[in-house]
Amino acid sequence: MIVVLRENTASSDREKVRALLESRGAAFRALEASGRSLFVLEGEVPADLSRSLASLSGVDAVLPLREGFVLASRRYHPEATVVEAGPARIGGPSLVLAAGPCAVEDREGLEAAADAVRKAGGTLLRGGSFKPRTSPYAFQGLGEEGLRLHREVADRFGLAMVSEVLDRADLPLVSSYADVLQVGSRNMQNFPLLKALGKVSRPVILKRGLAATREEFLLAAEYILEAGNPQVVLCERGVRSFDPSLRHSLDLGSVVLLKEMTHLPVLVDPSHASGDRRLVVPLARAAAAVGADGLLVEVHPRPQRALSDGPQALLPGDLLSLAQDLEVLAPVAGRTFRRAP
Numbered sequence: 001m002i003v004v005l006r007e008n009t010a011s012s013d014r015e016k017v018r019a020l021l022e023s024r025g026a027a028f029r030a031l032e033a034s035g036r037s038l039f040v041l042e043g044e045v046p047a048d049l050s051r052s053l054a055s056l057s058g059v060d061a062v063l064p065l066r067e068g069f070v071l072a073s074r075r076y077h078p079e080a081t082v083v084e085a086g087p088a089r090i091g092g093p094s095l096v097l098a099a100g101p102c103a104v105e106d107r108e109g110l111e112a113a114a115d116a117v118r119k120a121g122g123t124l125l126r127g128g129s130f131k132p133r134t135s136p137y138a139f140q141g142l143g144e145e146g147l148r149l150h151r152e153v154a155d156r157f158g159l160a161m162v163s164e165v166l167d168r169a170d171l172p173l174v175s176s177y178a179d180v181l182q183v184g185s186r187n188m189q190n191f192p193l194l195k196a197l198g199k200v201s202r203p204v205i206l207k208r209g210l211a212a213t214r215e216e217f218l219l220a221a222e223y224i225l226e227a228g229n230p231q232v233v234l235c236e237r238g239v240r241s242f243d244p245s246l247r248h249s250l251d252l253g254s255v256v257l258l259k260e261m262t263h264l265p266v267l268v269d270p271s272h273a274s275g276d277r278r279l280v281v282p283l284a285r286a287a288a289a290v291g292a293d294g295l296l297v298e299v300h301p302r303p304q305r306a307l308s309d310g311p312q313a314l315l316p317g318d319l320l321s322l323a324q325d326l327e328v329l330a331p332v333a334g335r336t337f338r339r340a341p
């Protein structure tokens with residue numbers, strides 16, 4: 001159950017609600033959302049307590065907790081959240097393009113990718129230095145050496161740096177370099193990591209789990225918000241389907257639903273969704289048309305030599321042509337997109 005107080009309620013009224021809950025031994029969490037105080041109660045609440053709460057001055061409503069998420073919900077936070085990272089404003093009027101290689105591999109390749117990202121009008125340079133690989137024998141990323149290189153190249157090209165954090169133990173290191181921390185699909189429900197990300201003053205891109213429902217996805221975001229970090233960006237990256245002919249199945253309907261359910265920005269990753277370069281541009285166009293706040297795309301100057309995800313990497317020229325399409329398509333969903341002049 002959730003007790004919603006009126007906007008700008010006096011603190012004395014808020015304290016009366018707290019005192020009543022404490023006197024009845026109720027387990028609760030006190031939250032703030034868009035200038036409103038909320039008390040979220042665990043478990044069943046006796047009817048008489050519910051009535052007593054509803055009769056207190058300052059209480060707007062006592063509602064069943066239909067959705068488990070509160071801070072991520074549009075219901076208590078109707079205005080869209082805009083997350084700022086370097087030159088990027090994710091969730092604002094401009095469609096955001098984040099792109100780069102799957103993994104940071106070497107200076108030359110990263111610079112070529114960064115050059116393409118900048119020319120395409122991208123504002124964030126992605127690239128993992130700690131890679132979640134299905135096989136322990138696959139390339140695991142360059143670690144701190146990769147982070148250092150990534151920071152240097154991102155700065156030189158005026159881009160914000162997006163890097164994945166795999167483990168809570170790596171968080172201080174990755175956040176000392178990166179502007180934006182990415183949580184991969186496989187870690188969407190790594191609750192200790194999510195709680196730790198709530199204590200970091202960096203935006204987080206949270207990717208949907210391979211088989212996560214939208215509610216589970218938003219509850220994962222809720223962990224970060226509840227722990228104190230309001231800068232959360234969701235990323236749809238395809239879910240596992242019964243058909244093995246594509247790596248994953250891009251759930252574009254989810255983008256529309258998420259935009260209704262939450263105030264958080266929603267990116268789409270057409271690269272991991274398809275696993276196939278031929279599909280990346282068409283899916284990216286569809287994502288822009290359906291109202292995504294931005295795209296997270298893999299690009300590599302020599303995909304045949306990439307150490308991870310080569311088959312899905314766009315070539316720099318493909319990224320530029322996608323950017324041309326985005327200039328046309330962004331306005332369809334009420335946004336703008338501009339390539340670099």
Ligand code: PEP
Nearest residue numbers: 128184185186207237272
């Ligand atoms: C990635 O973006 O580098 C990645 C590993 O993606 P995902 O977690 O969506 O598989």
Ligand code: MN
Nearest residue numbers: 102298308309
């Ligand atoms: Mn990848």
